[in-house]
Amino acid sequence: MSTMLSNLDLLRRVPLFSLLTMPQAEVISGAVVKKRFKRGEALVEQGQRSNTLFILLTGRARVMTADSRGREVILATLSQGDYLGEMSIIDNEPHSATVRAEVQTDVLMLGRTEFARCLTENASMSLVVMRGLVKRLRHADRKIESLALLDVYGRVAHALLDFASTDAQGQRVIRDKISRQDLAKMVGASREMVSRVMKDLEERGFIEVLPTGATVLKDRLDALG
Ligand SMILES: Nc1ncnc2c1ncn2[C@@H]1O[C@@H]2COP(=O)(O)O[C@H]2[C@H]1O
CATH class of the missing domain: 2.60.120.10 (Jelly Rolls)
Structure with missing residues (x-):
């Protein structure tokens, strides 16, 4: 201070x-x-x-x-x-x-x-x-x-889109590593479920997790959220 x-x-x-x-x-x-x-x-x-x-x-x-x-x-x-x-x-x-x-x-x-x-x-x-x-x-x-209307994929996508900011290259990115536990508390699902969804989103190219821990959101994620 x-x-x-x-x-x-x-x-x-x-x-x-x-x-x-x-x-x-x-x-x-x-x-x-x-x-x-x-x-x-x-x-x-x-x-x-x-x-x-x-x-x-x-x-x-x-x-x-x-x-x-x-x-x-x-x-x-x-x-x-x-x-x-x-x-x-x-x-x-x-x-x-x-x-x-x-x-x-x-x-x-x-x-x-x-x-x-x-x-x-x-x-x-x-x-x-x-x-x-x-x-x-x-x-x-x-x-x-x-x-009420979205499944856990949609809710996770929503939360990620909510959190992201746009970087100098125009990419939507979440700079800090996202805790699966926190994400679970935001979307009302278990940590295990959220971990599974995040892994799947990464494997299917909706998000990219960089070695720094930052998460890049791909345009196709909008279709889920
Ligand atoms: N959904 C929310 N988003 C942001 N701030 C909130 C939300 N709900 C409650 N708060 C804040 O958290 C505070 C808790 O104490 P109060 O209810 O006095 O006032 C509340 C707001 O200032």
Whole structure:
């Protein structure tokens, strides 16, 4: 975490908070608290309350939910500039999911009252939060569709296409090695099944796994997802 930057500087670099007027930003920067979470530590726990908005300054965190048997589903991965905890602040219910640091993660924390004040005093900020929620709902709709209508091949293809970014050569690629366990938690299938599907996708030329661990997605994969 940069110790050189003031809370105000840190806040103004976060897209959501860059919408505040300078006087508003000054008030809010006096109310935020910095915190560092270790890898594996939970920022919030599903079913509990924290009355806090968390803004990621560095690192990465995983949004996940689990059933009573401890089976987990990964809903999303958050990174720098993303925020979490807004759902509980907006509807005053416990946290909808557990969010866990995947690597050491630095955050700014803002209390319920201050965040609620930002939303009521700044219409453009409310709109951005709404857009974020709508985007999430669209994504959740696609996920429901894929769970209901696609087989495991289709769901794995969907998840891979979702994750990929386009490199300088215009190839869609996932740079980091993909954990079969994580992929299984994203698509709602067993790790063994996902390993089998990935192997088959590779053998049939839908994907290419490079020696670096990166995965290149071929155009024909779109037909499955
Ligand atoms: N599907 C999702 N995608 C991204 N973030 C989510 C998703 N579901 C929940 N979250 C975040 O995880 C947080 C868990 O606590 P809250 O319910 O307060 O607010 C939630 C959101 O900020």
